[in-house]
Amino acid sequence: MDLIDRLLQYDKELMISINSKWDNPVLDFVCQHIRETYFWAPLYLFFITLAVINFGKKGWLWVLAAIATVALTDQVSSNLIKNNIIRLRPCRDQEIAHQIRFFINYCPGSSSFTSSHATNHFGITTFIVATLRPYLGNPILWLFLASAAVCYAQVYVGVHYPIDVICGATIGTAIGYGMSRIFNNKIGLPTL
Template identity: 50%
Template sequence: METLLTWDLKLFFYINGKWNNGFLDFLLPWMREPYFWAPLYLFLAVFVVYNYKWRGFFWMVFFIVTFALTDQSSMFFKDAVARLRPCRDPLIAPYVRVLVTYCPMSGSFTSSHAANHFGLAMFSFLTLRPQIGKWAWLFFFWAAIIGYSQVYVGVHYPTDILGGALLGILAGLLSGGFFQRRIRLELEKTT
C-alpha cells in the first residue's frame, strides 16, 4: 500500500506541477465545471427524446438514475475513507498548484466527477453505440479529460480518479445493461 501511495503522490506532482502549460491552465479548470459540460448532456437528452420518443424518455430516466447512483456511491466512499484532498493536506498543500477558486471540504477518494462522468460514459456507450458506432468511444475520452482535470487543478490524486472511474463504470454497466435488456433505443415503427 505504501508503494501505491508513493506512486500516487509522485504522479500527482507530475500532473499538477510539471506537466503544465498556460493553455491547460486556462482550459482544464473549465472542463470540470458543470456549465461547461452540461450542454453535451442536454444535447443527448434532446437527441434521444426527439428520435426515440417514449424510449428516449426512459433513457433520460436511466441516465439520471446512473448519475444519482454514482454520485451517492462516491459520497459513501468519501465519508468511509476520509482521505484528505491534496489541496487540504497540510503536509503537501503548500506545494500544490490549486487552479480553482476553492478546495472542497469533502474527502478525496473517490472522485465524484470521475464516478459521475465515467458512469454516464459507460451508460451512454452501451445504449447509444448501436446508433452512433465508433463515436461512442468519445464518451470515455470526455470522462478521462474531466478526470485528468481534477488532478491537474489540484483537488484529487490519480488514485481518486481511478477509483471513481471504476465505480462509475460499474454503475454504468449495471444501468446500461438493464436498459439494453428491458427497453433499448429503437426507432418507432410507423404503419
C-alpha cells in the same frame, strides 16, 4: 514501508508531477473549465434531445435511466465511499499543499477518495455508449476521452490524486455498465 504506503507515496508524487511539473499555460486555463458542469451541459442536453426526438416514450425512459445512473454514481461516490474512506485532498494535505498549484476558488472539505467527477462522468459515459452506440456508431467512443480529460483536470487543478480518479472512473464504469444492461434488457431502444 509497506506496499500500500509506497503506492500512496507514488500517488502523491504523480499528483505533484501532473499539477506542478507538467504544467502548461493552455492546460492551466482549460483544466479549470472542463471539470465544471456548465462545460458539459450542452453535450448532455444534446443526448437528451436526441433520445426524446428519435425514440419518443422510450426516449423519455432513457432520460430517466440516464438521470438514475448519475444519481447512483454520485450517491455511491459522494456518500457511500467518501463517508467511509477518509483521505485528505491534495489542497488540504499539509505534506504536499505547499508544493502544488491550486486553480479553483475553494478546496472542498470532503474526502478525496473517490473522485465524484470521475465516477459520474464515466458512469454516464458508459451508459450513453452502451445504449446509443448502435445508433451513433464508434465515434461515440470519444466520450471516454472526454471523461478521462475531466479526471486529468481534477488532478491538474489540485483537488484529487490519480488513485482517486482511477478508482472513481472504475466504479462509475461498472455502475454505468450495470445500468445500461438493466435498461437494454428491460426497456431497450428500438432496433435499427
